[in-house]
Amino acid sequence: MSTAHVPDSLAEIRDTFLETPEADRLLLLLEFADELPPVSDEVAAHPEMYERVAECQSPVYIHLEIQDGIVTMHATAPAEAPTTRGFASILVQGITGLTPDEVLAIPSDYPQTIGLTRAVSPLRIGGMTGMLMRAKNQVMQKR
Template sequence: MTEDELPESLAEIRDDFLDLPEPERLQLLLEFSQELPEAPPEYADHPELYERVAECQSPVFIAIELEGDVVTMHATAPEEAPTTRGFASILAQGLSGLTAAEVLAVPDDFPQSIGLTRVVSPLRISGMTGMLLRAKRQVRAKAMM
């Protein structure tokens, strides 16, 4: 998948970051952290529906739903970890609504493409990459059911 083939939702997010000077990108990431969609109530009492993202230092959990061929990503991340929460929000907003094939075609290096590699630590970028890879693995597993 080339840069131009990135799903529109993720391409828009990437472009929003790249259009800003580097110092302002962190502020946009913090804004995303405040926009992490709430998971549906049925997930609150069932933590087993989530998968822990071990690559993240903070406790981040994701769950993928596949209804027909449409993906919805749910994520939880603590408010005291705004960078990680921002990354989870970017992926939840960017992947939800895509088809399974579109999610699976997202380049694994998408987190490196949004212009934050010099603003946040490599460990944090690695955490976002871990979230994306786990989301893709869950999509693959659910699509095969």
């Protein structure tokens, strides 16, 4: 498990999951699903700005902005896909407010480190990994 370069925001989320009894981690993920921040009016008005996350079975779209050296992540995920929505919410909450370098330093295996590999299918963990990789790619292209 790589802990190097995990930003505080994502480390805190990871630690919350790891401190939660394994049987309750899925409930915690569902709480995150309910907390997915709405996208800004500007992003909502321009759906062409979004990138589809092909690794997700559900239609998940992300868009990252860099303004004044700070990254903001936007994501949409359907309410009918609560685990996927939860993963999107973790990344939106964990990445928004970071610098581009901090985002690029997030270990690619972060989704495997939050204690959910036995609670959800590998396909869903792969979807979160896809979201993270696409987020990092967008930051690289925009910085």
